Amino acid sequence: MKISVVKNIMEANQRIAEENRRRFSEKKLLVINLMSSPGAGKTSLLEKTIQSMKADFRVGVVEGDIQSTYDAERIGQTGVPVVQINTGGACHLDSNMVQEALKGLDLTQMDLLFIENVGNLVCPAEFKLGEDFKAMILSVAEGDDKPLKYPLMFHESRVLLINKIDLLPFCDCDPDLIEERALKINPQLTIFRVSCRTGEGLDRWADWLRNQVKQRK
Ligand SMILES: Nc1nc2c(ncn2[C@@H]2O[C@H](COP(=O)(O)OP(=O)(O)OP(=O)(O)O)[C@@H](O)[C@H]2O)c(=O)[nH]1
Numbered sequence: 293m294k295i296s297v298v299k300n301i302m303e304a305n306q307r308i309a310e311e312n313r314r315r316f317s318e319k320k321l322l323v324i325n326l327m328s329s330p331g332a333g334k335t336s337l338l339e340k341t342i343q344s345m346k347a348d349f350r351v352g353v354v355e356g357d358i359q360s361t362y363d364a365e366r367i368g369q370t371g372v373p374v375v376q377i378n379t380g381g382a383c384h385l386d387s388n389m390v391q392e393a394l395k396g397l398d399l400t401q402m403d404l405l406f407i408e409n410v411g412n413l414v415c416p417a418e419f420k421l422g423e424d425f426k427a428m429i430l431s432v433a434e435g436d437d438k439p440l441k442y443p444l445m446f447h448e449s450r451v452l453l454i455n456k457i458d459l460l461p462f463c464d465c466d467p468d469l470i471e472e473r474a475l476k477i478n479p480q481l482t483i484f485r486v487s488c489r490t491g492e493g494l495d496r497w498a499d500w501l502r503n504q505v506k507q508r509k
Pocket residue numbers: 328329330331332333334335336337363410411412455456457458459486487488489490
């Protein structure tokens with residue numbers, strides 16, 4: 293009966309994700325579930341994005357990690373409200389964990405909420421959290437074959453950020469090939485090439501995001 297157990301878990305996740313989603317849409321809050329493999333640059337992207345948007349929008353963050361409050365402390369330095377989830381071993385966030393984390397945030401004081409998922413290119417893509425959309429980061433150091441091998445995350449995401457483009461001269465990675473392969477899986481993907489190190493491409497991403505927040509209002 294293993295199969296029915298798994299099914300029940302997914303149904304419960306779906307139900308709580310819908311509750312989260314209702315709360316978010318009551319508050320006209322844009323919520324983004326940010327996913328990538330470990331170290332692709334999720335927290336770095338959030339630090340940069342918050343810096344460029346916090347004068348115009350009220351931003352909040354839920355940080356998901358197996359252990360530690362390290363990322364929440366990094367986000368805390370930007371001055372925006374943040375809650376850390378420690379999954380205690382689980383390799384993805386689920387909607388119940390997010391619902392618990394929301395108790396620590398005042399959603400009435402927020403326009404944009406980022407949920408940084410656990411670093412993992414596989415199962416975070418399977419769990420809805422109540423977000424408006426998923427965004428994923430792939431860093432060029434991971435290789436241009438990743439859309440071929442981990443298609444679900446590319447399929448489920450609305451946005452792909454190709455990060456660490458400052459490292460392209462040192463990597464055997466063709467960003468055109470990443471885009472071509474990703475778009476074959478998901479032709480609706482909006483793609484940005486960025487570097488959180490040099491700042492290249494981040495303005496375009498922030499402009500796009502501002503429009504998304506305004507449309508939600
Ligand atoms: N060269 C370069 N390094 C980067 C860039 N973005 C992030 N890094 C570095 O990559 C490392 C990992 O970045 P994080 O932002 O912590 O990555 P993450 O996805 O949040 O990692 P986890 O939360 O552990 O999954 C850090 O040392 C960053 O300074 C970039 O655009 N270029």
